[in-house]
Amino acid sequence: MRVISGSARGTKLAALPGEDITRPTVDRVKEGMFSALQFILPGAKVLDLFAGSGQLGIEALSRGAASCVFVDQDRGAVRIVEQNCKAAGVQAQSQIRNTRADTFLASCGEQFHIVLLDPPYRHDTLAQILPQVARVTAPGGTVLCESELAANLPDECEGLCKKKQYRYGTVLVTRYEKEREE
Numbered sequence: 001m002r003v004i005s006g007s008a009r010g011t012k013l014a015a016l017p018g019e020d021i022t023r024p025t026v027d028r029v030k031e032g033m034f035s036a037l038q039f040i041l042p043g044a045k046v047l048d049l050f051a052g053s054g055q056l057g058i059e060a061l062s063r064g065a066a067s068c069v070f071v072d073q074d075r076g077a078v079r080i081v082e083q084n085c086k087a088a089g090v091q092a093q094s095q096i097r098n099t100r101a102d103t104f105l106a107s108c109g110e111q112f113h114i115v116l117l118d119p120p121y122r123h124d125t126l127a128q129i130l131p132q133v134a135r136v137t138a139p140g141g142t143v144l145c146e147s148e149l150a151a152n153l154p155d156e157c158e159g160l161c162k163k164k165q166y167r168y169g170t171v172l173v174t175r176y177e178k179e180r181e182e
Helices: 027-037 053-060 075-088 101-107 125-136
Strands: 045-049 067-072 094-098 112-117 139-150 162-166 171-178
Touching: 027 053, 027 139, 027 162, 027 171, 045 053, 045 101, 045 125, 053 067, 053 075, 053 112, 067 075, 075 094, 101 125, 112 125, 125 139, 125 162
Parallel strands: 045 067, 045 112, 067 094, 112 139
Antiparallel strands: 139 171, 162 171
C-alpha cells in the first residue's frame, strides 16, 4: 500500500494485519476516487471516517487538501494512522481521533468539504450513518462512500444527493454532493 500521487507520492504505508480490522483500498479504486475529487481537493478540509490505515486521508493531503481529521475506533488502527502520517510528512495538517464514528459525528461542531467513508462491509453502516454525515458536510461538499456492490444506499439523504456510482470489480464507490445554500 502506498501514496499514489502528490507531495508524498510513493510513500509506503503500513496496515494492520487482518481484514477484520482494516481492508486497504486497492490502488485502482483509490485512483478512481481521487480522479473524481481532483478539482475540489486543493485547499479542502477533509474527514476520513473509519480511517483504518489512514490511506485515503493521507492521499487527500498529499494531493493538496488543507487538513484532514482521521477517525477510527480501533486503537491499533489509530497508531498505524499516526505512523503513516509521520511517514508521509503530513502530521501538521492531521488530527487523529480514537473514537466511534457515530460518537464523533454527534459531537462534531465543524463542517468538511470532503468526507471519505470506507466502513466495514456487510454491516449496513453507510445507510445508518449518512444522516449524521450530511450534518457535517459543508454546502456544496462531496461525500465518497466505498462499499460492496450489494450495498443499498439511498438516492437522497438530508440534503445529500447521489450523483454518480463507480464500479471497480466487487467494490462500489458512491459519490454524494450536498446541496448548496441559497
